[in-house]
Amino acid sequence: MCSYIERFIDWICFWEKDISCTLPTTKQKIVFKVQINSEKYKTKALKTAAKARGVSNVSVEVEKELMEVTGVGVDSVCLAKSLQKKLGYATIVSVEEAEKEDNKKEDKKKEEIKAIQWASTYFPRPMFPVYYDSDGNPILN
Secondary structure, X not given: OHHHHHHHHHHHHHHOOOOOOOOOOOEEEEEEEEOOOOHHHHHHHHHHHHHOOOEEEEEEEOOXXXXXXXXXXXXXXXXXXXXXXXXXXXXXXXXXXXXXXXXXXXXXXXXXXXXXXXXXXXXXXXXXXXXXXXXXXXXXO
C-alpha cells in the first residue's frame, strides 16, 4: 500500500513541473528534519532546497539537524521527497505561514507619515454694490 502512495507522490512531483497547479500564494515557512553528517550533506541539502520552485530563503541548523525553507507556493511533500532521495532521510516537522515583517515595517511607515495641511488658495472675487435706477437698469459709474 505504501508503494502505491509513494508512486502517486512521485507522479505528482514529476508532473507538477509542467502543470500550473493552484498552490497557496501566501509565504510559507517549512521546517524539515534532515540527516546532516558533514559539510557535503549540508551543501547537498541547500542546493536541493534552493532548486525547488517558489523557494526564497533556505537556512540549516546543523546541531539540531533542522532545515528551514521559506517561500511562496512551495510544495512541501515534493521537496521532502527530493531531500529524501539526496540525503537518505528527511521529514516534515512543521508547515506554517511565515511572519510578515514587511507589513510591520509598512505599518510603522504609515504611522510616521502625517497629512500635510495646505493653505487655501481660493480668493473670493470682490463684491461691489450694484445700484439700479427706477426702470431696473444697473447704474454704471
